[in-house]
Amino acid sequence: MTEAAAPVPIAGVAMTAIGIAVVRVRETERDDRLYSDPFAHLFVDAAMPSFGARWDELSPLLDMFYEARTVAVRLVDDHVEAAVREGVRQIVILGAGLDTRAFRMDLPADTRFFELDLPETFAFKEPVLTRGGVTPRYERRVLPVDLRGDWAEALLAQGFRADEPTLWVDEGVLGYLLRPDARQVLATLTELSAPRSRFDIGNFAVDPNSGAYLVLRRLVSGADEVPREVAGLGSDIEQWLHEHGWDTTFQTWAEQAASVGRPDTNGGPETGNIVAIRR
Numbered sequence: 001m002t003e004a005a006a007p008v009p010i011a012g013v014a015m016t017a018i019g020i021a022v023v024r025v026r027e028t029e030r031d032d033r034l035y036s037d038p039f040a041h042l043f044v045d046a047a048m049p050s051f052g053a054r055w056d057e058l059s060p061l062l063d064m065f066y067e068a069r070t071v072a073v074r075l076v077d078d079h080v081e082a083a084v085r086e087g088v089r090q091i092v093i094l095g096a097g098l099d100t101r102a103f104r105m106d107l108p109a110d111t112r113f114f115e116l117d118l119p120e121t122f123a124f125k126e127p128v129l130t131r132g133g134v135t136p137r138y139e140r141r142v143l144p145v146d147l148r149g150d151w152a153e154a155l156l157a158q159g160f161r162a163d164e165p166t167l168w169v170d171e172g173v174l175g176y177l178l179r180p181d182a183r184q185v186l187a188t189l190t191e192l193s194a195p196r197s198r199f200d201i202g203n204f205a206v207d208p209n210s211g212a213y214l215v216l217r218r219l220v221s222g223a224d225e226v227p228r229e230v231a232g233l234g235s236d237i238e239q240w241l242h243e244h245g246w247d248t249t250f251q252t253w254a255e256q257a258a259s260v261g262r263p264d265t266n267g268g269p270e271t272g273n274i275v276a277i278r279r
């Protein structure tokens with residue numbers, strides 16, 4: 001396959017998905033792995049040559065983000081398993097990136113996945129999967145959409161059922177959206193959520209202008225100076241959820257990392273996950 005058939009997103013926010021695939025490759029190679037993603041290396045092998053020297057900039061960043069990001073993958077796997085145990089069969093992965101849960105997880109046969117991400121992500125992802133001869137184990141719909149726009153219609157057109165409970169997954173995308181856009185995504189998915197729907201929301205009090213985050217933002221934007229922007233849902237989102245029909249529980253990151261036997265590198269008692277369940 002030529003490069004044109006699987007254009008590698010070496011810049012822009014879609015590039016971050018490749019970084020997380022590297023995290024999953026590293027974890028999969030460990031004897032004490034928290035999960036196994038046997039397909040992540042397909043993406044990394046396909047992407048690496050196009051990065052050239054930029055790969056050397058990406059690698060040290062991944063060292064800094066590895067512990068937290070890899071625990072997050074396992075926690076989302078656990079949430080998927082918990083949701084299907086509760087009878088949820090509809091899973092929407094926001095900013096799916098190079099997620100392979102529809103290919104690697106052991107779930108009920110009638111589970112349905114909807115993956116949403118930017119067109120450039122799927123322009124790379126789908127040909128790599130095809131070339132690798134990898135086929136999904138469950139119904140899987142791919143939606144090349146911008147979450148800052150109107151994506152609900154596209155989701156409904158793909159067979160999403162607003163009258164069935166849904167598991168919504170945000171694994172590192174809403175933090176890239178400006179606050180009004182992130183909150184609009186939450187408002188939209190709230191409208192689409194039948195009772196017993198679930199949403200797991202990371203609550204990280206990070207300074208986007210601190211060391212690793214600033215380096216990441218520079219790498220993604222390709223510019224030395226990147227504007228300070230207020231992004232993500234914000235740490236006061238729990239109140240909004242209560243007022244809009246969600247029950248919530250909060251678990252600190254330290255508790256969650258300890259539950260899978262890994263160090264707490266995210267810090268702070270306010271850092272953790274809000275698990276929201278639709279009333």
Ligand SMILES: C[S@@+](CC[C@H](N)C(=O)[O-])C[C@H]1O[C@@H](n2cnc3c(N)ncnc32)[C@H](O)[C@@H]1O
Pocket residue numbers: 013014015016017020021094095096097098099116117118121145146147148170171172173176177
């Ligand atoms: C850090 S990656 C995480 C990918 C995946 N969830 C994972 O954990 O491997 C962030 C993802 O969000 C996607 N993304 C960022 N902004 C987006 C937008 N406005 N609309 C749709 N997807 C977006 C990127 O393309 C990228 O795939």
